[in-house]
Amino acid sequence: MRMLSRTAAALYWLGRYVERADFTARLVEATVRLDALSARPAGEAAWASALSVTYNDDAFAATGQSISQQPVARFLTLDMANPGSIVRCLEQARNNARAVRTSLTREAWTAVNRLWLLFANRQSPGGSASTLALVEGVMAEARGFEGAIHRMMRNEATLLIQLGAAIERADNTARLLDVKYHLLLPAGEAVGGVVDRDQWTTILQTVSAVTAYRWIYSEGLKPANVIDLLICRAELPRSLAACVEEVVEQLNALAKRTGLQGEADRMARARIARMQKTRAHEVIVSGLHEYLQAFIRENALLDAAIARQFRFI
């Protein structure tokens, strides 16, 4: 039986919204730690970049609040008026899941429902400890959702959810790097210059790569390595290379199951071919910011191609 177009769209966006909520939670967690552990309070700069990474800078500025932990953490986690907040992402995820109940197992549905229930009646994230507990809850339940998806039959439904998640993850990692790149390559300093170690750790923490870094690079923190890890290293699941590979795998599996192939497949394969030839030092030389902006744009075009190919409505 062929999947409904509306169902396909809902599953894809379910994947995107849960991934977005999870990423935002990681970012808030990493920023809280940065704030807490730093010798000088990281304060405004750290929280400003957290807003920027999640495309929330203008929206927050419009609220007129000061950029500091309490208001920004609340804005990113619990603010119903902010469409990009975690609670709003989970509301969207749940609405999409509800619309396609019959495509999900009980485990998958209850995982989404549990994610959303975490926020029922929460007004404020509270202080650091309380905020950490909240975002850790999101991350744990998001892992539960991922687990439930992996235990479902490998069919169009799970493939679409994972496809949406991979597209979202690629966008998140690229954006994270793009916003923080000025930390990695400060103007006027040569590559390899002195950079705030804590800021780097925030980046690595957000993509769960702190330990991975140490295993892959036997030297201390260096900007070129961080860029290499997050763009080119497919071993790291949140790297651009890994996301690009995952997208191709899922589109191939979807093509096998549904017989549907087209422009999205072509774009995804072209992208992975280019990625396999990409070297971090070349990206740095030709312009990290330009590379990432182009990647983000192309990712958005691929998202649109997927919607057309599967006739989303």
Next chain:
Amino acid sequence: MGTRRAFDEIWGHGGPERPRPEFAELADWIASTPQAELHKRQQSAEATFRQLGITFAVYGDSDASERIIPFDIVPRVFLHDEWERLSQGLVQRVEAINAFLEDVYGERRILDEGIVPPELILNNPQFRPEVAGIRPPHGIWAHICGIDLVRTGPDEFWVLEDNARTPSGVSYMLENREAMIRLCPELFRSFRVAAVDSYGDILRETMRSVAPDARANSYGNQPVCVVLTPGHFNSAYYEHSFLADTMGIELVEPADLIVDDDVVYMQTIAGRVKVDVIYRRIDDDFLDPLVFRPDSLLGVPGIMAAYRAGNVALINAPGNGIADDKAIYSYMPEIVKFYSGSEAKLPNVETWRCREPDALNYVLDHLDEVVVKLVDGSGGYGMLVGPTASKAEIEDFRRALIAEPHRYIAQPTLALSTVPTVTETGLAPRHVDFRPFVLTGSNGVQVVPGGLTRVALKEGSLVVNSSQGGGTKDSFVLLPEGRQTQSQVQS
């Protein structure tokens, strides 16, 4: 009107100390399981329902958050012979309902022979001239009926209401049984209970049996069947998705369907797929803006043309509201007799039709004793329960009755049966009603061995509707002695 005189289905008339002999074991279980344990199990069931999202929204509720319907862990039990007799009455009634619908939208013999006043049907807003002359596949109109019953004694069942449009509650019947098996497995060792989990299979076979035949199907021989829901904002959405799930068929919304050249298609990622049978949970009014309400955004334009052309089967058929109607209900004994040739095995509750002057006078004189209902009401709204109403409420109804007598019927306040129910202060009898589900396909009429038991949770209350605070219980139908228990498959 108190619970003192009512028949308790487990305790009989003698109270907890002297239960009905057939239920000694169950009464024992109730008495010996500690209150705290019963509470705990109930809370566990409700937590599961909440996690599963088996909720509903009450329209007009300012706190429009989702509610679960309270579940009571003490089941009611039908003995095999009681159930057999009840089933025969249900089958006879549903066959008559189908014959009636075919007749009023067809030859109208029942009007010609003066059994029912013509204006009651032809002037009735529930009568849909738009479907007159349509002959649905196999002449079946009411594929799924929920017949609401009350009980006043071991073998005294009365039909309260027929539901032939979109009877709901099946998902609660199935989920309650799952909860009971999980929480009280000991009861299933003591009692041989008929399984209800075949409902999905039976319904799917019913749907397939009424597919337009001799048409080219999209997937070889299996007709394409779908459940059509208005969407996940609808208060009964959980049930719609549950039904599609248990039957293994697609759940569609109006936006997914498109009608082209009088054929209904659903929009899939691979393009259009022809649809053969639609279990539609959208009211007639909203079903097709080209035929019924033109302002409906919930409909599928052209679906009625496809139906009329015989290219798609709709269950239940549009136009069934005329059989649901409370004014027609009062003629059901005559209707059953007309089509079956015999007296109705299941009696109606005595009903006074207020459009008749004698009946109206009787009702006005006895307002504090009767239940008055709107002919076109539902959900327990617009109802007067005389014995528990205030003077002001009674006077309001008196005025309404005098102003528009044709809009009302009245029935005596029955001493509904009770079943022991978990309350704050321990187990106590609470009034219940019952809705079994009867399925009709080209393969015959089947009564599902179980149903939805609704319980009025407030002491002495007779209002069981979920939208007004009622709860539900599981309903056991016992297998005949000597039969093996059928297994319930966990999903």
